Amino acid sequence: MMILPSVAEIGPLVAFAAILCALMLGAAMLLTLWRIARGPSLPDRVVGLDLVALLAVSVIGLLALVHHEAAFLDAALALALVAFLSTIALARYAVQRPRSGSRPERPEEEQP
């Protein structure tokens, strides 16, 4: 395995920093995943998801830097723009429950 892609046009110091940054971002992703899996409340998971999107934007930034590819930033921009939407939707999902009567159940798997 290579540490960085062979096309990298970056200096050694930047490369070193990029590797560390990549490791940190990867670790951050997995940690966040743990929180999403663990919960315990719905808002906890939503916080995790929100952070995942943010970390993904960072990852894309890192990729753009490593590859020297400005085009990648468009993906980051799009993600930054829309990730917000899913957070809003999920937060609303957390707060809204089915009206009593129509469906008895509520998201019982997560403790409030």
Add this chain to the structure above:
Amino acid sequence: MSITLSDVVVAFLLLSGGFFSLVAALGVVRLPDVFIRMHASTKAGTLGGGLIMAAVAVELWDAGVTARVIAIIAFLLLTAPIAAHIIGRAAYRIGVPLWEASVVDEWRGREDPAPPEELDTGPQRPTQPLPPPASGSVQG
């Protein structure tokens, strides 16, 4: 290969960006309640993302790139607090408990009436984590 000033700046930005991103994630994992966790993700996470973006801008040093980086950072700064607000009020409304070491909850008892849709939702929060009184008093 020589190391330029720009390299130093980029490396610093990358490392600090990565560091704050990691801190955000650690915070989300380690901090005791959802409200406190949001402090970590909103602030450290946004800062981390912003720093990495700044590194990109410096490394690529191009007007188009900078414009995009600025747009991304601006967008993150605009949306992160709103997201935190939406999640936070949701958490409070559905009764996610505050950490037991919390010292004050002035909001309690002064919530706005829930909108009609939410009024007839299942059972309301059965217990409050904090004992009354909910005035501004500080508890030891």
Add this chain to the structure above:
Amino acid sequence: MILFMLNLCLAVGWGFLWSDFSLSNLLAGFGAGYLALLASRPLYGHSRYFGTVWRALALAVYFLWDLLRSSIKVAWDVVTRRHLSRPGIVGVPLDARTDGEILLTANLISLTPGTLSLDVSGDRKTLWVHAMFIDDPDTLRRDLKNGMERRVLEVLR
């Protein structure tokens, strides 16, 4: 705002002059344009643009510094074994009236150390803020009002 646009146009014109639209050159053009506008100040009547630029810059710097501080604080709390925080929710009375003022205030409070805006009351008079380090709620209230809200209102009003 018109002056800001004019300033941007000057920056682009600078780019044409040099036939160089690199970032550095455009930034230089913006600076040169600002200076030119500043020099021809009387032409534009009583404009707040020149002060606003500086106040906005000051807000940005203040805010970024706060963001950095808050992140470091969080980092400290995260990496240490014990949670040292004394968290809680306090209500901050709002002077901000318009939607935009409230939004900006709430957002910036969220991004500063130890505080996170949870909600605005239905009567728009109270901002519910979650804070991590509460020694005295009233002190916190005062700090927030004098710090972030004041600066926001200065820029916007």
Add this chain to the structure above:
Amino acid sequence: MDVLLALLAGLLTAAAVWLLLDRSLVRVLFGLALLGNAANLVIFSAGRLTAGAPPIVPVGAEAPLETVANALPQALILTAIVISFGLFAFALALVHRAHKDLGTADIDALHDAEPSPHADPHHSTPETGR
């Protein structure tokens, strides 16, 4: 890298199939979403991988100056992603509606289209076979 992607595609497929075989229609939906991702990975890897290098013709050039990523699988995946999204949205709406009307999201509790022989009160032998 392509080997890793092949392994990942396999893992995604296996997970998708596992979820599709679950009793809960909600998990079935999750399975569908994963399955689409797996297929996209298959197409992407099958078109061979190139590190970086988006397939864009630089301004001033008539064609890409260096080796760029294979554009065709990208176009195919784009089409497939959007189609999968349409299908997924439909499936979601269907599950939603079915849950509302049938009162369950448990696949094993569905008996309307194919009543089990024992449960069907009208099932008996017509005379033609006697």
Add this chain to the structure above:
Amino acid sequence: MAAAAHPSKAPPWFGPAFALPPAIAALLFALLLPTVSGGTAHEWTLAWAPELGVELAFRVDGLSLLFALLVTGIGAATMLYAGVYMKEHPRIGRFFLYLTLFMISMLGLVLADDAIALFVFWELTTITSFLLIGFTHDDPTSRRNALQALLVTGGGGLVLLAGLLLLGMEAGTLRLSQMDGAAVQASALGTAMAVLVIIGCFTKSAQFPFHFWLPNAMSAPTPVSAYLHSATMVKAGVYLMARFAPVFGDMAVWVWSLTVAGALTAVIGALWALRQTDLKQMLAWTTVMALGTLTLLLAGSESVSIAAAMTFLVVHALYKATLFLVVGILDHDAGTRDRRQLSGLLKAMPLTAAAAMLAAGSMAGFPPFLGFIGKELTYEGALALTALPWLSAVGLVLASACMVAVAGMIALGPFLGRERRSVAEHPHDPPFGMLIGPILLAAMGLAFGLAPALISGSIVQPAVVAVMGGPAEVKLVLWHGVNVPLMLGLLTFAIGIGLYVFRHRAIAAVDAVVTRLPTTGDAVYDRSLTGLKWLAAAQTAVLQCGRPRVYLAATVAVVAVAVLATLVVGGGLRWPAGNPTPDLLGVAAVVVAAAGTVLVVLTPSRLAAIGGLGMVGTAIAVLFLMHGAVDVATTQFLVETLVVVLLAVAMLRLPPLTRLPPRPRGTAVRDGLIAGAAGLMVTCVLLAVLAEPFDRRVTDFFEAASWPEAYGRNIVNVILVDFRALDTFGEIAVVAVAGLGAYALLRNDRVVPKAPADSLILRTALRGLAALLLVFALFMLLRGHNEPGGGFIAGLIAATAFALVTLGHGVDKARRAVGATPRAVALGGLALALAAGLAGLFSGGAPFEGLWMFLGGDPAAGDKGTPLSTVLLFDIGVFLVVVGSVLAIVFALEEEA
């Protein structure tokens, strides 16, 4: 009651009108007698399916003519009779339609010279017979018997078809008259073909062990029984055996099958006839006997056997049709067919009795009826058989003796003895129309007996010539002199009269045998059907068990195992070199994707699963991105976001995952194995593909042509909107329809919008954010041809903007913001894309060929200027479809009660 519903009876001209065509036909056929007996065969051919060598070929030789005369002659008599017999029936029109159709089919069958044409008519007789047996369909027994006849003869027909096809292949022709027996018999498939043809003939002509359907077919109205199930249709098998005698006649399998089955059938039919009380059943069993006799005789290779068969055919047709019609009269006018209740009708029905007795005389084989000649010939023919001549003769004697007794029971029983009043008030002879047929036919039995020359040279001999395939001498005479057949005939009378006199004891004896039989054909049929239904039910219970999870498991397992097995057994497993070398970020993305996958699978929380999905999607998007797929990654991010949003909106109403118990261990193991196999399949095949060299020429073309010929720098986008625009067009059709469909599924008359997020902060922020997103969307749309972006991405971003408005401000505001019904937007977009796609076509180019116009620009400097094109219009169409459909779904989900 039925009559009340249909008050009009059939008019009196009905029967005669339908009898006229067959009568004319019979006359016309009679006109052919001289030439045909002179050895000429008339042919008439029409191409039908030349591709298959099938012709509508008809050929009138002696055999065909004999049958044609029977079919038309007896047909005319039957029609006449039925016109009166059925006149009260409300559906008499249908009856005559079927009967006429049958007659035409039967005529076609005996005249066809093309094997396939013959089969066509063969099947048509089966179908018309089915409709006629079930004519009294209110009666369950009729329905059941009709089905039985259909299945037995239909099944036999299919076997026959196989035989005919093989024969056509081996003989090199489908023309029956041109088939070379020697070639066929020399063929390796000779025996197979013979067996197939025999089975077909045996089922149709009710040979043991397929005989059981014929007596059951008696639930048809009597004219049908007389015509189809005695005189004509059941003889189709006999006809075909006669027809194929030149082809198969020398084969052992042919000779032995026909001999054994014929003899057995004859004896069984005769014995069973004895014990019937229903006169119609009795006649049916005698028909079985007669068919057996005919089959037996056709096994012969000597002309005397064949002559016997042909003569007996005529004999039987004449007397049996008569007797059926008589029984019909009794049923009709005396009210019953039970021989135990009929007696003393001579005075009331003298003409009927006369016809009955004339026919019975022929049936019993008394001189001077034609039946006598026939029987003598039969014995002679049997003794000339190749296989088991004496045994066959003994069997025939036994059967014929029974016939004597049966003739007595039919012709004497009902008419002689004490008159009974219990059955019908005033039994009387039927009207002329019903009597004319039986009397004529019976009289012919007598006339031909007295003057056999009337038929011997003109009818029987040409038929025998046709069957023998060569010259043959046939002489029908009443007096042969004293010979073995005469002795056997006398013996027959003796036994027969004895049987009649001691009929009660004889019947008891037969009954004793019958009740000890292990089974009957009828019972075997029933059991086969029950077995079939059991098998069907069992198979269906296993295969179509009603459990979707089993369906899916089976489907995936089958494909995975088949593919893996093919790959492994074929030795196709390969390990690629691994390209490009993985880097840290790539590995990290794969790990995150894997971790997300595991989370989706394991978590009991829906939200966590959605989170896992989001991570998988994001990680894969990152993988796409790091391999240069910017548009794909961007789209993936956007789609992933929308999926999460839709799930979150829909999930509000869906039950939690914890509601259901985890799958039991056995199921888990099964599902795990299947899932593993599926995953393994994907990985293995993909690895094998990756190990092969890759042909990049198509992509090379795209790279070279994208800018110079399609004026776009973003090759992916150029592929989407130009090189492969048709894909994109189909894809937006999918998206548009998904929008329509989700709307239709979720639409509810009672619209209950979900509450918006009710946040001042969000609402305020959205004012700017939504506008920002829309501007960004337009930007992505317009620049997509040259840089990442394009219609999809722009559409998804715009949809996101409106979705945000929906969440923050509610559906109503969002609807007002969009300004049009989302579905209309989507379909309008589709229309735009279609128009843009077809613009090229209608301006003389290819469909989806871009029409380009450049504003400004300096060709000399290589600057083409600002392009405007239908391609852009197409992309705008894509944009509108995506926006409209996504919003249709989002709004519908939001408003869904």
Add this chain to the structure above:
Amino acid sequence: MSPAMLLTLPIAVPLAAAIAAFFVGRAGGPQAARWVSVAGSAALLVVSLALMAEVWAVGPIAAQMGGWAAPFGITLVADVLGAVMVVITGLSGLAVALYAVADIDPARSRLGWHPLYMVLLAGVSGAFLTGDLFNLYVWFEVMLIASFCLLVLGGDREQLDGGLRYVFLNLVATVMFLSAVGLLYGLTGTLNMADLHVALKQVDSPALVTTIAILFVGAFGIKSAVFPLFFWLPASYHTPPVAVSAIFAALLTKVGVYALIRMFTLVFTQDVDYTHGLLLVIAGLTMVTGVLGAAAQTQMRKILSFHIISQIGYMVMGLALYTPLALLGAVFYLVHHIIVKANLFLVSGVAKRMTGSFELERIGGLYRAKPWLAVLFLIPALSLAGIPPLSGFWAKLVLVRASLEVESWLIAATALVVGLLTVFSMSKIWVEAFWKPHPDGDAAVTVTAPTRLETVMLVTPIVLLAAVTVIIGVVPQPFLDLAARSAAELMAPEAYVRTVLGAAP
């Protein structure tokens, strides 16, 4: 008309009609859209006949979309098979559109039934005409999503449940297809089917090619509902409105069969012994399990649904035998079955309207009350059962002969036995629904539709399709000729390849 026009219109016309139906429905009330469907499918029939005429006159024709030469762009191509399939699509589409005028209620119209129906026809036409494998996937999806919607539209409980069963199994098939396309592309670098024909000759990994071929068998096998991948079909086809059942029965599985035929004559002919041998086994088992499944049913539409499966077996058998005569049979069978099976479903719908149920137990008396319906049932039913002189007879005749010619005795026997069991099934419906008196008295057999117009609209398509069945049966030669030419083209695809790729490959 130019080839490009002829090839594009069968897709564009129904799509334009779909768009028109949507807007007309919004402007002129939901019932106005019905006539757009009728007009659209009639127009499709007209353009498809023009296409057929052209193909018949000049041989295969092709059009390069966007003007990009094959194999770079997408090619639309019609040989006799493709053209015939489009014609049959137009014919059955028109018949069902007419029927739908009365059958589809205003509520379903309002929800967009007619636009969806036209999109379905467009998808089917696209699938028949495309010469590009990925584009085939796209048209499959167009067809699939439209079928999803039609299946559940306005759905009651049964429809929704059936819809779930249909949707999930078909989505799996779709993903299989997509993956298979991707893998084949990875192996050959091309998506153009004619180019694949050429390219696969140069690929030196027979095991892998065969493996991918089997993956295609799986994907198309699910679509065409062969054993043991057919579960989705009997689980769902009896649930939607009759018009939907009818068009599904006519076209959807046939697209799968078409795809199998195309792929396994044009692309995958490297290891015929293995691939086509496997197909032959599948064909036999499909015939038998399908017909036995039908024997176990007591509900008209379920019986008919299982018969689709068994009939698919015959078509696959024709492909699997892979001789000119067998392919002739397969093509003829395709045409015959589309017409007949659509008609049987339509008849079952009318029968249900008159008797109140599809359940054979609960109905009867049709023969006495509606003799014309009896005739209209008998024609397709007997044709399906292979009774001469109707279309199905020739279809079976050819296939049996083809199997005998290559001495595949077992499959020939299977085909014949299954034919008998089909007779059994059809006569079961006949006996129960037509002959047997209605359990509630024959007075319970009532009128067909509320208005006279609607009655006419219900019956017209049935008569139309029955007439076609009879015509094919009585005058088979033109149709056999067509099928023969198609079979010749399939056995020797060089002309097709040349037409698509231009110069000699």
